[in-house]
Amino acid sequence: MSSKTNYYPLVILALVAALVGVSWLYVFDKAAQYNGNGQQQQQQSTQQTYHWKLVTSWPKNFPGLGTAPETFAKLINRLSNGRLTVTVYGGGELVPPMGVFDAVSQGTAEIGHTAAYYWKGKIPAAPFFTSVPFGMNAQEMNGWLFYGGGMELWREVYAPFGVVPLAGGNTGVQMAGWFNKEINSVDDLKGLKMRIPGVGGEVFSRAGGTAVTLPGSELYTSLQSGVIDATEWVGPYNDMAIGLHEVARYYYYPGWHEPGPTLEVIVNQQALDSLPEDLKAMIEVAARYANQDMLDEYTARNNAALLELQNNHEIELRRLPDDVIKALRVASDAYIEEVIGSDPLAKKVYQSWKTFADGAKNYHHISEQAYINARDL
Numbered sequence: 001m002s003s004k005t006n007y008y009p010l011v012i013l014a015l016v017a018a019l020v021g022v023s024w025l026y027v028f029d030k031a032a033q034y035n036g037n038g039q040q041q042q043q044q045s046t047q048q049t050y051h052w053k054l055v056t057s058w059p060k061n062f063p064g065l066g067t068a069p070e071t072f073a074k075l076i077n078r079l080s081n082g083r084l085t086v087t088v089y090g091g092g093e094l095v096p097p098m099g100v101f102d103a104v105s106q107g108t109a110e111i112g113h114t115a116a117y118y119w120k121g122k123i124p125a126a127p128f129f130t131s132v133p134f135g136m137n138a139q140e141m142n143g144w145l146f147y148g149g150g151m152e153l154w155r156e157v158y159a160p161f162g163v164v165p166l167a168g169g170n171t172g173v174q175m176a177g178w179f180n181k182e183i184n185s186v187d188d189l190k191g192l193k194m195r196i197p198g199v200g201g202e203v204f205s206r207a208g209g210t211a212v213t214l215p216g217s218e219l220y221t222s223l224q225s226g227v228i229d230a231t232e233w234v235g236p237y238n239d240m241a242i243g244l245h246e247v248a249r250y251y252y253y254p255g256w257h258e259p260g261p262t263l264e265v266i267v268n269q270q271a272l273d274s275l276p277e278d279l280k281a282m283i284e285v286a287a288r289y290a291n292q293d294m295l296d297e298y299t300a301r302n303n304a305a306l307l308e309l310q311n312n313h314e315i316e317l318r319r320l321p322d323d324v325i326k327a328l329r330v331a332s333d334a335y336i337e338e339v340i341g342s343d344p345l346a347k348k349v350y351q352s353w354k355t356f357a358d359g360a361k362n363y364h365h366i367s368e369q370a371y372i373n374a375r376d377l
Contacts, residue, residue: 050084052110057097060090068169069113072290079282105161110271117198125346127199128353129154133332137260138170140360148356166287168265169294174255177232178248186327195231200257206331223247236305245313
């Protein structure tokens with residue numbers, strides 16, 4: 001008797017196996033497509049390029065002040081391998097020198113290089129992030145901003161304007177300025193017309209002088225023609241570059257009004273938010289580099305320029321008399337008390353600033369100052 005083989009179970013198993021195989025192929029193909037799209041999207045994000053405008057308050061490529069934003073922009077271009085290019089415009093090329101903050105706030109330019117104390121009219125707390133008379137030097141300002149809570153306060157102050165600040169340079173202690181008249185006592189300040197802007201100008205006026213605001217391009221002719229009797233600018237490096245030693249005889253120190261002015265890199269918040277995280281980090285790194293690089297340059301260039309002025313030009317280097325310095329200090333303290341008394345945010349910033357400044361001064365009495373005194377023995 002012959003037997004019939006039952007193939008139905010084998011056929012069913014083969015069909016099930018084929019169905020499973022087709023399903024896995026479908027899933028694998030979809031996964032590959034997903035991964036490919038994800039990688040493509042990530043690659044597109046990495047390869048996307050951004051072209052930003054940087055406006056400044058300085059003449060393009062002006063020594064120190066004008067070269068700092070160029071240094072910042074070039075470093076960004078290098079770090080990003082061209083993914084973020086920054087084009088620098090000098091003061092007046094795209095917006096007026098004093099229009100930088102508004103231009104960045106409104107998005108006319110994505111980024112700016114300027115100084116916070118220019119905005120004291122709209123932001124009373126702003127000068128504390130640049131420099132106030134008899135305030136902190138460059139080393140102390142960097143300590144407060146980066147390790148003393150200053151940067152967090154700065155960003156809080158600028159947040160309502162859609163602007164993110166970064167420290168972007170420092171000249172170090174400036175000079176008191178160029179004078180066509182001798183200053184032998186506080187009485188010599190009375191009626192003296194001096195180009196000195198910002199908080200320094202307010203203080204100078206309270207001490208008996210007449211503060212005048214002029215752009216740097218007009219200082220030489222104004223001093224030469226007698227429109228002003230004196231002017232401050234920066235220090236030997238920048239002052240010699242515009243020829244102030246040719247139109248004034250007396251060069252006074254110390255720079256009571258700007259002991260360590262921090263310049264700022266300001267970024268439009270929306271523009272910053274549009275960048276991937278690595279480009280945001282590059283902006284932070286480039287600003288930090290420019291901040292230190294500018295201070296290093298001024299330390300070197302001021303030394304050489306002062307020697308040139310003393311050895312090869314007929315100037316007289318003078319120290320301001322003690323009674324003048326004391327009168328300016330009294331006027332400065334009174335002005336700051338008025339500012340913090342009328343603006344709660346300025347008071348909040350000042351309390352942090354003052355606490356740090358007092359601590360730094362206390363330590364520097366036995367460190368920096370003590371060493372300099374010992375070195376001079």
